[in-house]
Amino acid sequence: MAYFDRQKTSKNIMKLIYGDFEVGNKVKDQNNDPSEESEEEIGGLFKRVTNSQKRKQKLKDQLDTDECSYFYALNKPLIKDWTNDANRQILINNFVTGKRSA
Amino acid sequence: MPAIIQNDVLIYKGSNFFRQRLLLSTLSGRAVKIEEIRSSHDDPGLREYEVNLIRLLDKITNGTRVELSETGTSMYFQPGILIGGQVTHSCCPQRGIGYYLEVLLALGPFCKEPINAVLQGVTHHDLDVSVDKVKAAALPVLLKFILVDDGLELKVVRRGAPPLGGGEVVFKCPVRRHLRPLQWCKWGLVKRIRGVVYALRVSPTMANRVVESAKGVMLKFLPDVYINTDQCRGSNAGKSPGFGVSLVAETNDKTFYCAEAKSLEPGTGESTLPEDLGRECAMKLLDEIHRGGAVDSSFQWILALWMALGQKDVSECVVGPLSEYTIRFLQHLKEFFGVMFKMEVLREDEDSDDETVISQKVKMTCVGIGYVNISKRTL
The missing domain is CATH 3.65.10.20 (RNA 3'-terminal phosphate cyclase domain)
Incomplete structure (x- = not known):
């Protein structure tokens, strides 16, 4: 699941949310992108995709997606089967009827 | 992607988060310009539902000005008074x-x-x-x-x-006139499950079959489960057939988690079994309960909004893992109001081996900006 991956890779949640804002001047930030587009050619045929291009493509893909406030917005992941015994033991402590260690 | 600010107008690209931007624009009184709305799509420009949203905003405000480009791919929105x-x-x-x-x-x-x-x-x-x-x-x-x-x-x-x-x-x-600061760090344990199943222009037994299966799952966790059926008749049932369910879990600290599921639209070629639907909804609710937090994950953003617009005092709240939508909303809040939240990941039970067992909780803290509703009459 996406958020488990995210939580493993990113320790600093502030940076995850406000990371884009660290550069003070936003107008300048927009302009200095093209300078890093040095395209390496592989075998004279293919161009290597640089990281910044990848990021741009990702942003572009997100540009017109439908707005949805659900947690699993547009992707419908398979939700864990909470009814099987192992999972049920984890979850039961969130209910008043659960067994707590205290 | 951060906005570009020109002459105090925030310029955005793309139709995504259209609603967030208009909403925050209306509250902050700052004009926005949105460019390249579906510009590379076969059907470019604003959709009907988005224009409809502008109409609604126009109805509840006074002096809103909207300029659309000829193709509809860019718009300028200057909010009025609420x-x-x-x-x-x-x-x-x-x-x-x-x-x-x-x-x-x-x-x-x-x-x-x-x-x-x-x-x-x-x-x-x-x-x-x-x-x-x-x-x-x-x-x-x-x-x-x-x-x-x-x-x-x-x-x-x-x-x-x-x-x-x-x-x-x-x-x-x-x-x-203003909202109160909020401290909400505990949400307690789930004490009851309620729900409602509706059946519109389909056989009433569908509703009962959904109740049966949803209840079957929830009863494994809690005995206090009560699911209502809402059989709609005549004009109360709307114009299209369909059925669905929403389940609510209430905790002993007045936190409500809600999950819902509905049948597929008619004409898609596939059909939904009521039993599957009930089970699906129950699973979603259990997942929501597992993620936890003081509010339902769909309303984290609205909580953040009200916390940020509160009196000049500290608000803090613990929520479950942040949704993508909330993250984008927090970024927008920063752009429109300059409010930054302090986010802390709470780690409980360090000794558990499997990290996926305990869901991550996030503590959101912020100082309200002291937003005052100047239009409200005071006696």
């Missing part, structure tokens, strides 16, 4: 009423006159929170901020399934 009052609006059936209702709910406390809105359209939609969910899980959140419930009400008059809709809700919201 008025509120009596509104009747027929929502676009491409999206659910929840899409519009969330905006009204967020703006409601800051209007001049209490909002009394009649919204018509699709009450249950795949992309939007249903009216049942707003009623069950979002209104209690607002109550925490205003404390006294004088006229906060959401009534489902008629239900309407997509694609044709035909549902109607009445929403009333009191106004406040």
